[in-house]
Amino acid sequence: MLQLEKFSAWVTIDGEETPEYNVEISDDGTETTCWIASQVNKPFEVHWRAEPNHSATAGDVRVDGKNTSGQVVHPSTYMSQNASVKGVPISLTQIRPLMFSTTELTDDDSYLNVGVSPELGSIVLEINNVVVTDAPSRHELQDTQFESKVHERSKKLGAHSARLGEPEYKVSKYVSIRRYGRVASFTFRYRPLDILQAQSIVPPPNSSKRKADNTPGEDETDAPVDKKRAIPEVIELDDDGNEDVESELKALRARMELLKAKQVKKERAEPSAKRVKREHKPVLIQGEIIDLT
Incomplete structure (x- = not known):
């Protein structure tokens, strides 16, 4: 005007x-x-x-x-x-x-x-x-x-x-x-x-580069992110101390129990969903990495 x-x-x-x-x-x-x-x-x-x-x-x-x-x-x-x-x-x-x-x-x-x-x-x-x-x-x-x-x-x-x-x-x-x-x-x-x-x-008009910067990439998604999703962890062990190994194993077992509890809670919240029996694989210690699968 x-x-x-x-x-x-x-x-x-x-x-x-x-x-x-x-x-x-x-x-x-x-x-x-x-x-x-x-x-x-x-x-x-x-x-x-x-x-x-x-x-x-x-x-x-x-x-x-x-x-x-x-x-x-x-x-x-x-x-x-x-x-x-x-x-x-x-x-x-x-x-x-x-x-x-x-x-x-x-x-x-x-x-x-x-x-x-x-x-x-x-x-x-x-x-x-x-x-x-x-x-x-x-x-x-x-x-x-x-x-x-x-x-x-x-x-x-x-x-x-x-x-x-x-x-x-x-x-x-x-x-x-x-x-x-x-x-x-x-x-x-x-x-x-x-x-x-x-x-x-x-x-x-805005340059193509600026538009590209604002466009989701191949590894990006417009879907909302679940902030409560558990993030996989890598635990490092020191072969020189048995006490350190034992403490790390205790922490690992505690975390596994926590994940189990979350899984049970999720299944109870979805009664109509088909439940599948899960068998947990044993924990293997090889080298310096413990990999939970």
Whole structure:
């Protein structure tokens, strides 16, 4: 979300607020620009919020240099007010929603002499102080030929532009206003995500190494670890002292009794499980290692 004094603005794509990158604010604090990642064939809307204000304001939205629509926010002393533009009105009860699209390229040389709007690839919201007048309101339907066509040599301008979707029902209300001073301007420059990443505007995705570090290895498992599981022990014996050998054997026998008790307790806790008679093998002492199996 971009912020300027008493106004904030953001863009949603397919209903989700999209993050802004490389945000810049002018020295006088009335203009801000940023980059967003466009998504082809996804609808987008422009939203803004006006903090409590004693003056009425109007927000006007241009996309790719073309006028779309606007909204008046009336004065409010106690609460902030939200407004939005989601499309271009084509009648009093219908609009065509704004959508991202792939820019149409042509090899027709006649387009070489056609000026391309410097705002191609930009969404601009301008907010002005206004006075609501008593003059009869009138509405002018915008040009529905919204798609941009550029010569193929103009690929540097970016791979996405805006188009209009299928008509939707939405009642539009109109009032007559007189603008008398711009108070804020928000510019969202948009490009495909891969282009923004290639230009280091958007951070690249996590490296494969980092993902590999977070991926369980062959000897790892996602299953919970039983903290009560007994850990096999290796007991070292010293051939030079019979007393040490005897004490180690006593400790070993005590541990075996403990393991037996745990096994009996486990079998009692699972009466439905099939019990198998276990025969314990004798303890063998060979060399310096006692191996219990």
